[in-house]
Amino acid sequence: MSEDLKKEVQEAPLLWPLTPIPTFEEVYDPKICTEASREISTVFEGWLHPKHEMAKPEALGKIRVLECGHGGLQVNAMFGGAYLSELGANVIMVEPPGGSPIRKLTAFGRKRYMFKDNVNGDLCGGTFLHECRQKQSITLDLTNEEGREILKKLVVHADVLIENYAPGQFDAWGIGYRQLSKINPRLVYVWNGQKGQWGPLADKPGEIYPSSPCSTGWCGSTGLPKSFGGTPLRAGERADDILAGNLTAHGVIAALIYRDKVSGRGQFIEVTSAEAHARIHDYAWGWYGVDGSSKPRYGNWDLAINIYSVNPCKDGYMMVGGGHDRLWYRIWKTVGKDRPELEDMILDEPTLRVVIDRVGHDQQVKTLVCLTDWMKDWTREECRKKLLEEEVAAGGVSFLDEVAEEPHYKYRGMVRAIDTAHYGKVLFCGSVFYSHRTPGRVKDLGRPVGYDNSDVYRKLCNFDTAKMNELYEKGLI
Amino acid sequence: MTDHLDKLPFEDYCRTMFNKDTLFEKPECLKGYRGLSCTQYILGPSAAAYLAELGAEVIKIEVPRLGEPMRHCTPYNEPWFYPVSRWNPGRGTSPAFQGANHNEYHVTLDYRKPEAKEIFYSLVQKSDFMIWNYRPGTFDRWKIGYGACKEVNPRIVLAWCGGFGGFGPGRNCASYDILGQAKGGVFSFTGHRAGVSAGFPSKHTTWIMDYSIGMLVAVGVLAGLYWRDTVSNLGNYFECSQVQGATRYTEYGLPLWGRHGIVRMRWGNWDTEICVNGICKCGLSSYPHSDHPSEQEEGYICVSAYTDEDYAKLMNLVGRPDLAKKYPTHDDRVEARAQEEIYPAIEEFLKDKTKEEANRVFSGAGIISQPLLTVREAANCDHWLERGALGWYDDPYYGDVFTQKVIYKMSETPPRLKHVHRPVGCDNEEIYQRVVGLSSDQVRELEAKEVI
Numbered sequence: 069m070s071e072d073l074k075k076e077v078q079e080a081p082l083l084w085p086l087t088p089i090p091t092f093e094e095v096y097d098p099k100i101c102t103e104a105s106r107e108i109s110t111v112f113e114g115w116l117h118p119k120h121e122m123a124k125p126e127a128l129g130k131i132r133v134l135e136c137g138h139g140g141l142q143v144n145a146m147f148g149g150a151y152l153s154e155l156g157a158n159v160i161m162v163e164p165p166g167g168s169p170i171r172k173l174t175a176f177g178r179k180r181y182m183f184k185d186n187v188n189g190d191l192c193g194g195t196f197l198h199e200c201r202q203k204q205s206i207t208l209d210l211t212n213e214e215g216r217e218i219l220k221k222l223v224v225h226a227d228v229l230i231e232n233y234a235p236g237q238f239d240a241w242g243i244g245y246r247q248l249s250k251i252n253p254r255l256v257y258v259w260n261g262q263k264g265q266w267g268p269l270a271d272k273p274g275e276i277y278p279s280s281p282c283s284t285g286w287c288g289s290t291g292l293p294k295s296f297g298g299t300p301l302r303a304g305e306r307a308d309d310i311l312a313g314n315l316t317a318h319g320v321i322a323a324l325i326y327r328d329k330v331s332g333r334g335q336f337i338e339v340t341s342a343e344a345h346a347r348i349h350d351y352a353w354g355w356y357g358v359d360g361s362s363k364p365r366y367g368n369w370d371l372a373i374n375i376y377s378v379n380p381c382k383d384g385y386m387m388v389g390g391g392h393d394r395l396w397y398r399i400w401k402t403v404g405k406d407r408p409e410l411e412d413m414i415l416d417e418p419t420l421r422v423v424i425d426r427v428g429h430d431q432q433v434k435t436l437v438c439l440t441d442w443m444k445d446w447t448r449e450e451c452r453k454k455l456l457e458e459e460v461a462a463g464g465v466s467f468l469d470e471v472a473e474e475p476h477y478k479y480r481g482m483v484r485a486i487d488t489a490h491y492g493k494v495l496f497c498g499s500v501f502y503s504h505r506t507p508g509r510v511k512d513l514g515r516p517v518g519y520d521n522s523d524v525y526r527k528l529c530n531f532d533t534a535k536m537n538e539l540y541e542k543g544l545i
Numbered sequence: 546m547t548d549h550l551d552k553l554p555f556e557d558y559c560r561t562m563f564n565k566d567t568l569f570e571k572p573e574c575l576k577g578y579r580g581l582s583c584t585q586y587i588l589g590p591s592a593a594a595y596l597a598e599l600g601a602e603v604i605k606i607e608v609p610r611l612g613e614p615m616r617h618c619t620p621y622n623e624p625w626f627y628p629v630s631r632w633n634p635g636r637g638t639s640p641a642f643q644g645a646n647h648n649e650y651h652v653t654l655d656y657r658k659p660e661a662k663e664i665f666y667s668l669v670q671k672s673d674f675m676i677w678n679y680r681p682g683t684f685d686r687w688k689i690g691y692g693a694c695k696e697v698n699p700r701i702v703l704a705w706c707g708g709f710g711g712f713g714p715g716r717n718c719a720s721y722d723i724l725g726q727a728k729g730g731v732f733s734f735t736g737h738r739a740g741v742s743a744g745f746p747s748k749h750t751t752w753i754m755d756y757s758i759g760m761l762v763a764v765g766v767l768a769g770l771y772w773r774d775t776v777s778n779l780g781n782y783f784e785c786s787q788v789q790g791a792t793r794y795t796e797y798g799l800p801l802w803g804r805h806g807i808v809r810m811r812w813g814n815w816d817t818e819i820c821v822n823g824i825c826k827c828g829l830s831s832y833p834h835s836d837h838p839s840e841q842e843e844g845y846i847c848v849s850a851y852t853d854e855d856y857a858k859l860m861n862l863v864g865r866p867d868l869a870k871k872y873p874t875h876d877d878r879v880e881a882r883a884q885e886e887i888y889p890a891i892e893e894f895l896k897d898k899t900k901e902e903a904n905r906v907f908s909g910a911g912i913i914s915q916p917l918l919t920v921r922e923a924a925n926c927d928h929w930l931e932r933g934a935l936g937w938y939d940d941p942y943y944g945d946v947f948t949q950k951v952i953y954k955m956s957e958t959p960p961r962l963k964h965v966h967r968p969v970g971c972d973n974e975e976i977y978q979r980v981v982g983l984s985s986d987q988v989r990e991l992e993a994k995e996v997i
Contacts, residue, residue: 175818176881266556272913322767324771328771352751353947355640462724502786504782
């Protein structure tokens with residue numbers, strides 16, 4: 069490695085934290101919190117704070133996962149593998165020789181937004197780095213017969229295989245569930261995709277997000293109505309793929325429980341991004357069944373709850389929520405402190421008195437115009453403080469720089485930095501699995517292409533140096 | 546049988562393995578596990594529902610008489626499932642309640658009444674897991690939190706889920722789905738970019754941060770059960786914060802900010818990392834004479850052509866071969882300026898087409914596309930009905946209900962829908978007699994005192 073490169077990476081600045089992480093004494097200062105609150109919170113903290121995590125066992129410590137989710141640009145398998153690895157599974161990513169195409173993804177194709185490997189200078193995109201947390205990286209050419217024979221050798225030692233290639237591709241290659249379950253009957257095999265590997269709308273090769281939310285009506289009901297200048301919208305993040313990742317982890321652990329407690333056998337699981345999102349499309353389906361309604365777009369307001377919406381304030385956008393009476397009156401009490409006429413207007417309105425009467429469109433307009441009239445004079449933080457005094461759930465829409473600096477997140481280790489061996493210091497979001505006995509954890513982020521080839525192939529397949537060199541020469545790994 | 550399966554073409558093999566009509570011929574994955582769901586709204590209930598779909602016996606505990614608040618929030622105050630309970634036949638339950646409460650038993654219990662404690666401990670003793678999403682500390686104040694429960698049943702796996710978590714400076718803040726979206730960061734980069742019509746941060750229409758963090762809570766519970774039953778025989782306590790889940794979904798957002806000082810922003814219906822991969826507007830409506838305003842508007846279609854070959858094909862198809870030459874590599878065309886040129890060119894081509902026509906043209910040329918379906922179209926789409934993802938359900942209480950059915954597919958122990966949900970306190974007799982061991986006159990007496 070050249071000295072210049074080494075210097076560049078080592079000195080890559082980490083713009084975090086810009087303000088110090090709050091200390092225990094500051095958080096539980098008797099001046100700002102009651103004795104009772106401190107007592108219970110410190111008990112929780114003792115059980116759950118991630119600073120204790122490395123001393124605890126891992127829930128899936130004895131599970132090995134092969135993640136073959138890198139044939140295309142879907143991220144569902146990558147997310148599924150990430151949750152399993154946080155919970156302690158040994159996740160081995162099988163990438164094509166040269167690396168996963170997801171490594172090359174970067175916003176607007178800009179190389180300057182990527183992360184440079186301080187050993188070989190390779191560039192890696194942030195999404196890959198963030199989601200391939202502590203996964204081992206091996207390369208293997210699955211398009212080649214000999215490569216697939218090697219995969220079969222790995223499968224003998226695996227508990228789980230996750231793939232997201234085109235429907236039937238693995239089966240045609242002789243490494244689908246039908247074939248692999250004969251080699252290893254205990255294997256839990258998951259296929260991830262957009263809409264399914266069978267059925268009238270089955271995935272075409274290369275199909276990626278956002279095809280899934282378009283096919284379930286989700287995009288059609290996100291965004292503002294046309295009369296307000298809106299269009300259907302996709303989520304900024306690849307929401308459906310992430311949901312499918314959550315469900316992949318869910319299905320895998322459930323199948324492992326059944327395997328280890330009851331049957332001794334694995335099974336074939338199919339998780340699709342679209343069905344994951346269709347499952348959670350709240351009242352849309354029930355409502356359709358009642359009277360044929362098609363859930364329309366309603367922007368940043370909610371069709372079923374008033375107040376439960378985001379509206380402009382002085383320095384951005386402000387979320388306020390409080391549908392039922394207890395919170396409703398507290399919200400208007402808060403508003404009334406500054407603008408008593410607005411509070412009177414709302415409380416005098418007969419159609420706003422009963423919870424379920426408030427959700428009509430006219431009622432929402434009246435309510436939210438009054439609320440926004442109050443909010444326009446205050447910043448997000450001022451609004452939040454005023455509403456919090458009355459224990460109303462409220463908060464500003466935070467941009468990611470603000471998210472990164474939120475004292476609560478920093479204190480809990482939700483947002484934290486890690487000094488990776490190859491990519492320097494990287495800011496990331498920690499594991500969501502806070503736990504007393506088996507916390508999820510992040511020990512490393514994504515690794516360079518083929519970083520663990522030697523480790524994995526020697527350990528699991530008994531390949532010696534000569535064999536490894538042969539495979540490198542043939543371009544198989 | 547196995548030989549027969551081996552010879553089937555792959556698609557038929559999948560149809561056989563995942564056939565929606567044979568779900569009930571197969572065993573349930575979590576049979577024998579019992580769980581308590583002391584939850585309200587969506588986050589906690591959905592976590593329990595995902596486990597109930599896999600066959601766990603989930604007992605949902607609600608406030609006596611009225612039930613939990615989610616039963617009473619319905620769009621436009623329009624659709625209701627009657628009755629909300631046998632005490633109140635004139636009111637209904639909202640369809641928003643069903644997605645988060647599949648397959649559960651519905652009992653009532655007022656935790657604050659002194660008689661309730663013993664009943665609750667008895668349920669805890671006989672359960673494998675418990676999920677709750679009251680504010681942190683509430684259950685501990687009532688002496689039914691983790692500290693107390695693990696004394697009663699050291700093998701129980703508890704999961705608390707909620708807004709910010711039980712410790713840290715923000716622990717007293719309450720949260721909702723939409724606050725999770727807002728504070729977690731995903732809200733800020735969803736929507737059209739500034740300067741475009743309606744270009745401001747936008748909400749995901751579903752209560753996604755409730756339902757999806759619920760999935761992660763369920764993952765935690767399953768991991769806890771797996772560790773208990775195969776390794777340690779010990780209970781566990783999980784905490785899942787909603788805002789953290791939302792932050793977890795920001796992909797490259799945090800690394801990008803931490804290293805390069807760039808804040809991830811909105812990019813509308815296009816993709817920041819892949820081009821062409823976006824939702825484009827077609828000029829014509831598929832239902833210009835519909836009585837539903839959202840169906841009268843123009844159609845939209847999702848187009849993906851990100852390989853060099855597909856991209857060139859697409860540009861030739863839309864009559865702009867010059868753009869294929871101008872941006873030959875993916876790095877060229879994914880740049881912001883290039884995207885601003887490419888998508889309008891596609892929309893120009895789609896100006897005189899409906900989304901179905903556009904789909905035919907794209908498919909004919911071998912380009913991946915998916916028309917944007919409305920809820921009504923998706924509900925009638927053969928694909929979802931055939932796969933059993935959506936469908937009608939004949940419910941003994943509510944009649945024919947259209948509902949989401951199967952969350953994902955498993956070949957041996959598939960998740961299934963056994964009932965959508967039930968009225969408040971519907972299973973009081975069943976559960977309090979069978980599980981807790983009360984006699985039916987004791988149940989009636991407790992009901993009269995409004996303990997249950």
